[in-house]
Amino acid sequence: MTIVQFALYALIGGGALLALVRLAIGPSLLDRVVATDTLLVIISAGLAVHVALERDPTVVPVLVVVSLLAFVGSVSVARYIGGMLLRARSEDGRDLGLPVAAEEREAGS
Amino acid sequence: MTAVSDVVAFACLLAGAALCLTAGLGLVRFPDVLSRMHAGTKPQVLGVLLVMVGGAIRLDGWANAWMLLLVAAFQLLTAPVSAHLISRVAYRRRHVRRDLLLVDEYGGPGRQDARYHGDEPGDAPPEQPAPQPS
Numbered sequence: 001m002t003i004v005q006f007a008l009y010a011l012i013g014g015g016a017l018l019a020l021v022r023l024a025i026g027p028s029l030l031d032r033v034v035a036t037d038t039l040l041v042i043i044s045a046g047l048a049v050h051v052a053l054e055r056d057p058t059v060v061p062v063l064v065v066v067s068l069l070a071f072v073g074s075v076s077v078a079r080y081i082g083g084m085l086l087r088a089r090s091e092d093g094r095d096l097g098l099p100v101a102a103e104e105r106e107a108g109s
Numbered sequence: 110m111t112a113v114s115d116v117v118a119f120a121c122l123l124a125g126a127a128l129c130l131t132a133g134l135g136l137v138r139f140p141d142v143l144s145r146m147h148a149g150t151k152p153q154v155l156g157v158l159l160v161m162v163g164g165a166i167r168l169d170g171w172a173n174a175w176m177l178l179l180v181a182a183f184q185l186l187t188a189p190v191s192a193h194l195i196s197r198v199a200y201r202r203r204h205v206r207r208d209l210l211l212v213d214e215y216g217g218p219g220r221q222d223a224r225y226h227g228d229e230p231g232d233a234p235p236e237q238p239a240p241q242p243s
Binding site: 004007008011012014015016017018019021022028030031033034035037038041042044045046048049051052053055057060061063064067068070071074075078079081082 | 118119123125126127129130131132133134137142149156157160161163164166167170172177179180183184187190191194195197198199201
């Protein structure tokens with residue numbers, strides 16, 4: 001059983017370390033968003049593995065919070081990057097319009 | 110009976126943990142944002158489901174099992190939304206290797222991302238020259 005525990009923690013730790021590598025070297029912001037999302041999922045999986053191995057339900061509510069935080073974080077950063085889009089024009093000068101986030105922002109101001 | 114349920118639980122946990130490792134490998138090795146997202150979404154749905162099933166088998170009582178099921182349901186609900194948002198922004202911001210795409214239904218004239226601003230990856234090929242400032 002100890003071998004199984006070691007293998008579980010090694011697999012999850014390896015996945016988390018590789019996600020951290022992508023988080024460090026990711027060339028753009030969206031790579032880091034994807035890596036952060038995956039890292040939070042791996043962390044929640046590690047917490048669940050700890051719960052299952054120790055038969056200790058103390059951190060089960062923490063799992064709910066972590067899974068919701070991953071969603072909120074990735075969605076807010078993705079919306080933020082989408083709002084950074086500027087006005088794009090086609091080659092004949094026709095305005096192609098703004099994406100929705102920037103459009104709402106401009107209408108508000 | 111206990112031995113059988115333990116074996117099933119540990120098989121689920123090992124499968125979920127292996128999916129976490131494959132997500133890390135895919136994140137490091139894949140070329141652009143969409144394929145990295147493809148790799149990273151594996152533990153978001155199947156890995157978390159397997160780990161939660163293993164934990165629900167190992168734990169006693171229905172309260173903890175329902176809470177683990179709630180986590181799995183949250184993952185199933187929220188993973189498509191965040192993946193959709195990230196991939197939409199990635200397509201509009203030149204984070205997509207278009208030479209690796211087989212089908213590109215947004216391509217062609219009149220697409221919104223004919224010019225790019227701001228946050229672009231360093232290895233993104235220039236697709237169109239910047240238009241003349243008018």
